[in-house]
Amino acid sequence: MKQVFKRPQALSDTVMHYCPGCTHGIVHRLVAEAIDELGILDRTIGVASVGCSVLAYEYFECDFQEAAHGRAPAVATGIKRVLPDRVVFTYQGDGDLASIGTAEIIHAATRGEKITVIFINNAIYGMTGGQMAPTTLLGQKTTTTPRGRLAEYHGQPIRICEMIKELDGAAYVTRVASNSPRNIAVAKRAIRKAFQVQLLGLGLSLVEVLSTCPTNWGLTPVESMKWLEEKMMPHYPLGEFKSPGEVK
Amino acid sequence: MKQVFKRPQALSDTVMHYCPGCTHGIVHRLVAEAIDELGILDRTIGVASVGCSVLAYEYFECDFQEAAHGRAPAVATGIKRVLPDRVVFTYQGDGDLASIGTAEIIHAATRGEKITVIFINNAIYGMTGGQMAPTTLLGQKTTTTPRGRLAEYHGQPIRICEMIKELDGAAYVTRVASNSPRNIAVAKRAIRKAFQVQLLGLGLSLVEVLSTCPTNWGLTPVESMKWLEEKMMPHYPLGEFKSPGEVK
Amino acid sequence: MLGELLLMKGNEAVAEAAIRAGCRHFFGYPITPQNELPEYMARRLPEVGGVFVQAESEVAAINMVYGAAGAGARVMTSSSSPGISLKQEGISYLAASELPCLIVNMMRGGPGLGGIQPAQSDYFQATKGGGHGDYHLIVFGPESVQEMVDLTPLAFDLADRYRNPAMILGDGILGQMMEPVELSEMLDVQLPPKEWATTGRSGGRRHVVSSLYLDSSELEKLNKRLQDKYLEIMRTEQRWESLDVEGAEVVLVAYGTTARVVKSAMNLAREEGIRVGLIRPITLWPFPTKAFESLEDVGRFLVVEMSSGQMVEDVRLVVNGRWPVSFYGRTGGVVPDPKDILARIRELARGGGTR
Amino acid sequence: MLGELLLMKGNEAVAEAAIRAGCRHFFGYPITPQNELPEYMARRLPEVGGVFVQAESEVAAINMVYGAAGAGARVMTSSSSPGISLKQEGISYLAASELPCLIVNMMRGGPGLGGIQPAQSDYFQATKGGGHGDYHLIVFGPESVQEMVDLTPLAFDLADRYRNPAMILGDGILGQMMEPVELSEMLDVQLPPKEWATTGRSGGRRHVVSSLYLDSSELEKLNKRLQDKYLEIMRTEQRWESLDVEGAEVVLVAYGTTARVVKSAMNLAREEGIRVGLIRPITLWPFPTKAFESLEDVGRFLVVEMSSGQMVEDVRLVVNGRWPVSFYGRTGGVVPDPKDILARIRELARGGGTR
Amino acid sequence: MDRKVIFFEDRCKGCELCITVCPVNIIYMAEHINRQGYHPATVTDQDKCISCGLCARICPDTVIEVFREDRRK
Amino acid sequence: MDRKVIFFEDRCKGCELCITVCPVNIIYMAEHINRQGYHPATVTDQDKCISCGLCARICPDTVIEVFREDRRK
Amino acid sequence: MLHEILIAGFGGQGVMSMGMLLAYAGMTEGLKTSWMPSYGPEMRGGTANCSVVIASDAIGSPLVTEPSGLVVMNLPSLEKFERKVKPGGLMVINSSLVKKKASRDDIEVLYVPANDIADELGNPRVANMVALGAFVAKLRPVKLDSVKASLKKVLPERRHDLIPLNERALDRGAGLVD
Amino acid sequence: MLHEILIAGFGGQGVMSMGMLLAYAGMTEGLKTSWMPSYGPEMRGGTANCSVVIASDAIGSPLVTEPSGLVVMNLPSLEKFERKVKPGGLMVINSSLVKKKASRDDIEVLYVPANDIADELGNPRVANMVALGAFVAKLRPVKLDSVKASLKKVLPERRHDLIPLNERALDRGAGLVD
Numbered sequence A, B: 001m002k003q004v005f006k007r008p009q010a011l012s013d014t015v016m017h018y019c020p021g022c023t024h025g026i027v028h029r030l031v032a033e034a035i036d037e038l039g040i041l042d043r044t045i046g047v048a049s050v051g052c053s054v055l056a057y058e059y060f061e062c063d064f065q066e067a068a069h070g071r072a073p074a075v076a077t078g079i080k081r082v083l084p085d086r087v088v089f090t091y092q093g094d095g096d097l098a099s100i101g102t103a104e105i106i107h108a109a110t111r112g113e114k115i116t117v118i119f120i121n122n123a124i125y126g127m128t129g130g131q132m133a134p135t136t137l138l139g140q141k142t143t144t145t146p147r148g149r150l151a152e153y154h155g156q157p158i159r160i161c162e163m164i165k166e167l168d169g170a171a172y173v174t175r176v177a178s179n180s181p182r183n184i185a186v187a188k189r190a191i192r193k194a195f196q197v198q199l200l201g202l203g204l205s206l207v208e209v210l211s212t213c214p215t216n217w218g219l220t221p222v223e224s225m226k227w228l229e230e231k232m233m234p235h236y237p238l239g240e241f242k243s244p245g246e247v248k
Numbered sequence C, D: 001m002l003g004e005l006l007l008m009k010g011n012e013a014v015a016e017a018a019i020r021a022g023c024r025h026f027f028g029y030p031i032t033p034q035n036e037l038p039e040y041m042a043r044r045l046p047e048v049g050g051v052f053v054q055a056e057s058e059v060a061a062i063n064m065v066y067g068a069a070g071a072g073a074r075v076m077t078s079s080s081s082p083g084i085s086l087k088q089e090g091i092s093y094l095a096a097s098e099l100p101c102l103i104v105n106m107m108r109g110g111p112g113l114g115g116i117q118p119a120q121s122d123y124f125q126a127t128k129g130g131g132h133g134d135y136h137l138i139v140f141g142p143e144s145v146q147e148m149v150d151l152t153p154l155a156f157d158l159a160d161r162y163r164n165p166a167m168i169l170g171d172g173i174l175g176q177m178m179e180p181v182e183l184s185e186m187l188d189v190q191l192p193p194k195e196w197a198t199t200g201r202s203g204g205r206r207h208v209v210s211s212l213y214l215d216s217s218e219l220e221k222l223n224k225r226l227q228d229k230y231l232e233i234m235r236t237e238q239r240w241e242s243l244d245v246e247g248a249e250v251v252l253v254a255y256g257t258t259a260r261v262v263k264s265a266m267n268l269a270r271e272e273g274i275r276v277g278l279i280r281p282i283t284l285w286p287f288p289t290k291a292f293e294s295l296e297d298v299g300r301f302l303v304v305e306m307s308s309g310q311m312v313e314d315v316r317l318v319v320n321g322r323w324p325v326s327f328y329g330r331t332g333g334v335v336p337d338p339k340d341i342l343a344r345i346r347e348l349a350r351g352g353g354t355r
Numbered sequence E, F: 001m002d003r004k005v006i007f008f009e010d011r012c013k014g015c016e017l018c019i020t021v022c023p024v025n026i027i028y029m030a031e032h033i034n035r036q037g038y039h040p041a042t043v044t045d046q047d048k049c050i051s052c053g054l055c056a057r058i059c060p061d062t063v064i065e066v067f068r069e070d071r072r073k
Numbered sequence G, H: 001m002l003h004e005i006l007i008a009g010f011g012g013q014g015v016m017s018m019g020m021l022l023a024y025a026g027m028t029e030g031l032k033t034s035w036m037p038s039y040g041p042e043m044r045g046g047t048a049n050c051s052v053v054i055a056s057d058a059i060g061s062p063l064v065t066e067p068s069g070l071v072v073m074n075l076p077s078l079e080k081f082e083r084k085v086k087p088g089g090l091m092v093i094n095s096s097l098v099k100k101k102a103s104r105d106d107i108e109v110l111y112v113p114a115n116d117i118a119d120e121l122g123n124p125r126v127a128n129m130v131a132l133g134a135f136v137a138k139l140r141p142v143k144l145d146s147v148k149a150s151l152k153k154v155l156p157e158r159r160h161d162l163i164p165l166n167e168r169a170l171d172r173g174a175g176l177v178d
């Protein structure tokens, strides 16, 4: 018998604290697979952000720093400018990256920092118990939009890839989803490509992963996958927004 | 004799502290003219930012608040949410808006705050003595890019309009220039239109004005106007990036 | 409504109390353990014609508060330790521009990301000024949900009276716990006229809100005015609770949640025949120096905090060597145990004479 | 190079001293009156294989410092008052994660936007912790460009030794003035091995930099470890200058720029036959309590600051009622005049006995 | 015959995502409760498994390993 | 004849921008120094002025006011 | 009089409202009372618990670390909290889910098959009320009637149709105590 | 020995380097010395000035508020600083640009047509050196030779070809003092 699917080595075997069905776990695994495949475990430094994935450093086997809320791209900049031959990635939620950390991601991209950003868009603040994120959909109920998000009052959900692609220092910008084996396979390739873009020194690479938060969406994990597909995808179209010719 | 050009009433007659030939003065006048023409002096509240225009509140006849560096859009949000029937505008430099205040402008636009933003892009930090701004051009020498800005090291100049236009809450986004009577006339119309967009409650309106800083560019005012046209305009194309149908 | 007891969470009770005190604008950003406060505001404010804005960050939130306060609104924000650190520049601006507002800090364990359990380790930040420059907030340290509710309108009123930001310094326990609470009726608050506010040349006069003074002597004048105001507040607004202080072998000093635990410990001590007293600061700034100044017959002081020792410095400053001052603290989210405090009291009662 | 006198601006001298002490990474954001420091770094660092990054804000800058320090670099940032306020969250994180680095604050008048002239009103923020939680920086208060240059390598070394952020607390004068200065040679600094740094599983072991402790007792353990370290630093690292203290009618206490002016005033006082002494703290945290503890024959203290009175609290705490402590301060960018200080000294010398 | 799909059931949180993707519908939730307090997913019809790996790909908790008969043998 | 273009010369900072835009080239910098210490811009050939207002439009310091003969008269 | 009560179980078992009912009932009886939840992300997928204090005098810390009364609704809670009960205190164990026996002999222990009884009553979600009924009947920190009267204050409006069922569950629990 | 010197003028007049030359010269003579500029945006379009202290003992504040020696290069500086000069102090006035006379009679005043002489020397930018030469010759805080020797340290490399001209300007200024 040949093993066709096994736990990646870059993932520790700690049981993760995520809620049942939370796709943070899937994306962690994809990142670890990419690290394994590229053979960069010993020279990769991850930057965890504040959000449900704050404990990411417990789940990976590479070095890690835990950054202040929103500041992971700045922390990654600090690391990368000291250790330019290491691989540095951040793992950030939509509250972290698209709200409090807006300036940091935009300027890391503007500077063309050679880092990789894994951006988990689950349309909500998971860790703090379900408040509105900048990516929360119109009509979506959260604890701070109890009547649903209203364009007039709260503004419309922000599309990060569409914005970041405008920055010259961003080399690879793509949006993928974690809701089906097929999309997960696409996501996996995107993440690996993002690391390759970094290895080639082409600029900042960002992979937005549409994700779920069954707990705060008030749905089962299975329903959540459906909601992601039916509600999120129309507003957040999948695809590569920017891609360098150098990497396939 | 009929007066065809006079000092607008919304401008105080204090002599401004700007350096000779600095276009901050021109843009101040244009804003004042728009306020006069729309007859909104008594219900307009300006928000000055930290930069050479920090003393803007001395030069206008309307109410003013002086905001912390980069936070003018947040301050304006606070004012407008309290006084929705007043007209609120910010006046910000490129260090203020495009660097430290990135998150604030992006989220004011995302929320669709009904405010008007006058954004002075002079490709440098004027007030602090000529450091690199995010909008500094490649090759441009500043006190913090003594060998000229390098894409590889400092990143490439950020284009704010191109980025902000991606946000649904931004209703009117345009780039104008202050370098010739013709462009100044266009700028004037853009600024008036930006206020009209606010009066109609359509969302955030932003006018980027390409401007000069003769002092820190190390050029005469006349040379500066030329530099603006020859160096800045190619990287920062003029034009409306987004415009609502409602306002002509 | 008055008279009816409700069982409410501290976070929600403060929010409702603020609304009843006329607060109609809230700008905040989520952080544990105070999330129920903005969430309550998000539900309730639109019902009473108010506005809730979830800001993009704590930095933005405090600057929205600046704008709203400058426009004359009764306005507040809330957060917890790391978020309050981010607000320090904005707080310094509010104090310098003399803008009234209310800031709530439901403290959690630090430093850094730390934890989310209750702590009192932001006392220095709140009372000495975590931001730059010489300024003070009016800081309250309530010990119960009821007191938090009662201090909320007072905090707004004093903020307006002195044109100074006020702060309620709670902690995770005060925010998260439910207690019976009596709320005042919805007040038809007539805010004091704010002639200085930027509302659009009201009365034909223009107004400017700013803290820029390029001329040193002008900036010194501002500082003098602020210091005079602070002196006035120190003279007028000290608040505290004193219990059995005269004649006590050990006088405990504690505020907020810790004061509750200290009271339990005092009961235990009394059962053992130890004479214990308590000074419980209710205003943390101005620190209630008056509670100490006229004391005569006390043995020694024991300051208890959920920190490594911060308020103890203010106690030492006012005691000024007249009596020994000891400290007992727990950190990181650990709440002191009355029995451990009792042990300290015992030691001190045994060791110390009247001087 | 050693031995050659150069006439250098304080801001530039610190930058060069840092580079000679092995600093190769600088992250900062412009603000007056410290701009020459980052500008010098922008010129010089690339020449020595280092990296200068102009961050998008002070918040980003301090977090870049966090990343770089965590990666094992000798790294620094600098700013002035409002910018330092913005760094408070990051500073708390650095202290909690025990990351060594150097932060320079060239203080200016506050609060708020204030002005750009010299001040010392961020003493509380620097020494008591402007950020959340119980932590301390190692804070130096140099009085001259030469001392600033001499303290820079020491600050880096102590930061490394104790794994703790250090701060140089200067002001607009120290940053802007030129003075003759002797720089040490470019050191071939062998940084102490930083086994804990995240450099990519060095030695096959993985490393994590974090300050998150969800379990209260774990967070309390961190706090205990920090407090033990702080005690050790207080025991070992106090630095100060004492001049003619024993037998003085008036002992002045001042640091930094103010200490220079106080020395001028002391010369005037001596000419009038008044016996004056000086304690000049060089480390502001740890505050040099040892300079006070063994004192016997002094009359009274006069603390002079460019603030409304901050360090005076630390003096009162250590003096603890043994002698009277007076204060004289100027604010907003105004530098005290030796003649005005002399007037205070005269009053006190006349009014006070030896006790 | 060896197992083609192995569920490390103490890691399972019972989210049921694997069930929704199995093309041959052989995964079901066990009656018993695992160490974490969840009903774990499980497969007994090992021979029906086509080793497609979809269940493992979607599982957020890396509960599942998949094997395929080595054709070359 | 009334002046068509008035320079409030104490406001002028001598930047010379107005000179570059005047279509009839009548603006020049005065010899003397104004209160602020600059050579102020000035026009003496008032009759050549075509009241186009370009100088006023580009002047950063609102130094200039422009008048036109009233056609209706 | 001082009751320091801890109620612990899995997230969805309704331990928070059990505590709130006690606190509310105490309040209506004119007693001092407080309720304090465990909070924060460490709850995720783990155990949830709340502290309730009911007293005649002012309440010190609302956090209960050494309960005089403990209700454990699941096994991890038993393992975590049993040893903390004050000697002489009461522990109610939801014996439907917790198969293990108590190991302390210096406290009173009551085994309540709460889930089984709830199933009998037709709704597994009222297991918490069964346990609470037994707990209140045994410890008597408040009257059972006060608890019942508190239901309409504590349950959200949309659950008010379930009040009769909840009352029955409370009674069944109380009935287990002679 | 204590010289507290203030040098004031318009932005482009080279007042900053006048001060630096003095400070540098003092340093080479083994004296204590400091230089402190006025700084910040208030300089914009206004006057610039710098303080220089040259002393045998440690220097207190490097900020000079009551100069013993003042050089005013333009009119606003005269108006701002004349009254601050210590009685008995020296004031050098650039009489080419400042047509007003001094109003103090308790200080020494030297009128130096600095710009006119600089024009004579063929470069208007060395007016500052003319004034400095006169000032040094009169007050003697340092030797003129030390000032000359400092030129190559203070002037940027690309201006070193102008050193001879600067020396001549210094001499011409000094020559005005008998």
Ligand SMILES: Cc1ncc(C[n+]2csc(CCOP(=O)(O)OP(=O)(O)O)c2C)c(N)n1
Pocket: A050, A051, A052, A053, A069, A092, A093, A094, A095, A096, A097, A120, A122, A124, A125, A126, A127, A128, A133, A213, C029, C030, C031, C032, C058, C082, C083, C086
């Ligand atoms: C300065 C600061 N502000 C706020 C918080 C509280 N906080 C923790 S996580 C979080 C948001 C998490 O949401 P997101 O980034 O979307 O991650 P998710 O939990 O959804 O994966 C917030 C606001 C904090 N820790 N620090």
Ligand SMILES: Cc1ncc(C[n+]2csc(CCOP(=O)(O)OP(=O)(O)O)c2C)c(N)n1
Pocket: B050, B051, B052, B053, B069, B092, B093, B094, B095, B096, B097, B120, B122, B124, B125, B126, B127, B128, B133, B213, D029, D030, D031, D032, D058, D082, D083, D086
């Ligand atoms: C928090 C903070 N950081 C930095 C500064 C210093 N500062 C003042 S203005 C400015 C930049 C000004 O540049 P810009 O916004 O482009 O305006 P300009 O002067 O070019 O018109 C900076 C960095 C400050 N006042 N506050």
Ligand code: SF4
Pocket: A017, A018, A019, A021, A022, A023, A024, A052, A122, A126, A127, A212, A213, A214, A215, A216, G044
């Ligand atoms: S709260 Fe949401 S995002 Fe966080 S672990 Fe649970 S499901 Fe995932």
Ligand code: SF4
Pocket: B017, B018, B019, B021, B022, B023, B024, B052, B122, B126, B127, B212, B213, B214, B215, B216, H044
């Ligand atoms: S420094 Fe530049 S931007 Fe500022 S006033 Fe002068 S020319 Fe204008």
Ligand code: SF4
Pocket: E005, E021, E022, E023, E024, E025, E026, E027, E043, E048, E049, E050, E051, E052, E053, E054, E055, E056, E066
């Ligand atoms: S490998 Fe494929 S066939 Fe086998 S159990 Fe998993 S999903 Fe079903």
Ligand code: SF4
Pocket: A021, E007, E011, E012, E013, E014, E015, E016, E017, E018, E019, E040, E041, E058, E059, E060, E061, E062, E063, E064
């Ligand atoms: S997907 Fe994984 S965690 Fe979810 S039920 Fe299946 S095996 Fe269990």
Ligand code: SF4
Pocket: F005, F021, F022, F023, F024, F025, F026, F027, F043, F048, F049, F050, F051, F052, F053, F054, F055, F056, F066
């Ligand atoms: S109005 Fe026109 S023609 Fe007249 S001076 Fe001005 S630019 Fe020249």
Ligand code: SF4
Pocket: B021, F007, F011, F012, F013, F014, F015, F016, F017, F018, F019, F040, F041, F058, F059, F060, F061, F062, F063, F064
């Ligand atoms: S444009 Fe205005 S300021 Fe400039 S020279 Fe002409 S009149 Fe003077």
Ligand SMILES: [Mg+2]
Pocket: A051, A093, A094, A095, A120, A121, A122, A123, A124, A125, A126, A133
């Ligand atoms: Mg999220």
Ligand SMILES: [Mg+2]
Pocket: B051, B093, B094, B095, B120, B121, B122, B123, B124, B125, B126, B133
């Ligand atoms: Mg600019």
